[in-house]
Amino acid sequence: MSERDLSPAFTLQDAREAGLTKDQVYSLLGREEIERVGRGVYVRPDALQPALTALAAATALREDATLCLTSALVHHDLSDAIPFASDIALPRGAHHPTGLANVTWRSFDPQTFHIGREFVDAGEGATVAVYSAERTLVDCFRLMHQEGSDIAYEALRRWLRRKGNTPAGLLKVAGSFPKALPRIRQALEVLL
Template identity: 65%
Template sequence: MSLIALASAFTLNDARAVGLRKDQVYEMLDHGEIERIGRGVYLRPDTVDPSWATLAGATAVQPTATLCLTSALVHHELSDAIPFATDIALPRGTRAPAGFEHAAWHSFNPATFLTGRDALEVGDGLNLAIYSAERTIVDCFRLMHQEGNDVAYTALRRWLSRRGNSASALLRVAASFPKALPRLRLALEALL
């Protein structure tokens, strides 16, 4: 069976489904044809940009995996941070995949999990999920005690300075997060 029949990021079960045995997968791993990204999760390195590898592997195991917080801010060019790990959100109650060295797992409320969640096509037919810039800013204000004041305020300033962005669009997203809304309103009043 050919490696081409596999997705860019796949699990051992996916490999079995296309007719590969476990020993064949391990042989491909030994020959450098694939890389292990997590426990039972593999990547065809020639098909995925390394910056998306962790999220692609997480999505192979948990399709709800979504790029969030600092990692999403960097993607949206709202932060200059260099994250030590890829921030990935899962709905609360979902088990995080094991063995991912470069992932920081976050549990978000299932009732608001889809708010601001966008699809992102990163090549070779690979579709991943990321939170919109607005949702990410709201999350930074909501989780300010973890992410830090400076991260939230810097992202908000950069976002407001871009043409076409409006405070009303941000407040529409924030309406789903009542605890973040007062902080965000105060910040908008100070900056506008």
């Protein structure tokens, strides 16, 4: 078995289940055919989109890992920010894995966690979850006290300029987040 038979992001346990020994994994690591991105988590860097490497590694540990907030804004081209770490959400109460490089874990309400969750290909069939642009905007307004109002308003401006985006679509998603809905309505009134 070679490293090409492994998923683009995998754990040591995944490698064992695929028939590789720990020594074989370390040999691949020594030949720089794979990279260690966290404790027991490896990636084939040539197989993944660089911007989604941390998310793919997080997904190898937790299937429900989802790109959110500023990192999702950048993914949707709604921000020019260069985040130091990927913002990755898990349902509140879920264990946040430790030892994963360049990840900021976020906890979101399990009741609304799956709203706006979309799946994209990170490379060679590795599927990762990213919140939709609308859900990300709602989260930025909902967590404005943490993320900053300038980020939320600039992202909303960019989103509104895109063809096919309508306030009704954003308000539909925002309807599931009663505390954020008034802020978004007010922002839309100001910007429209």
